[in-house]
Amino acid sequence: MSGFSLHNEESWQDYYGAWNMKDNGFREWYLEIEIVHKALQDHVDCFSNSIKTARVLHSGTGTSILPFHLHKEGFKSQVGIDFSSSCIQSLQTTVKETKVKGLDFKKMDVRELGFEDGSFDVIVDKGTLDCVMLTQKEEKSALKYLAECERVLKPGGQLAIFSLYPPKKRQVCVKCEEKGVKLICKAIDMPEAFEMPDAGASHLYILTKPHKEQTGSGSRSAESKT
16 A cells, blocks of 8 residues: 555555455444444434434445445435545445445545535535545645535534544634534534544534524534425
């Protein structure tokens, strides 16, 4: 993996191609699925309220098993995107082989989402913003990404970002309203993550797209939107 770059599509092509051949397609970033699922249930409205009709976007899905896990839990309308075609091809093959209905995977840049406005109830990001925002110089790309998430979320919809970094290093999330992205951010520590032998993401950012009548900070419970 000499010369690997988080910003280089070819690097990810090589990475996922090699991993898929060795490990049957699935590879998790940061946290075990059980911790991720519990965090979503605790902090994301459509999972807390078990709104199984919610439409879910997995941003920078990689070859995570999370979409398949949530599908088994009853969430039958999910889309996963990644800019690695080898990653997406692997997931599409798994869908075809397992005959799972309601999961779709597309090759796409998270900064240019090819979806209609207001398409999703929730977006799950498990390490994608961290890849986009490697240094403070990448704030422009990060804001473009967050603006696209705002656009494709329904009013009341939520973006859940699992990150390695605390709020002081993720001001692009915490203060995104000040930077023109109309998402209300709540930062959450995940102490259970520190109990892992190899601690992964220990910070969760919930960014909520306000309803038109909502002003100021704070979050509002999502309504059934589909």
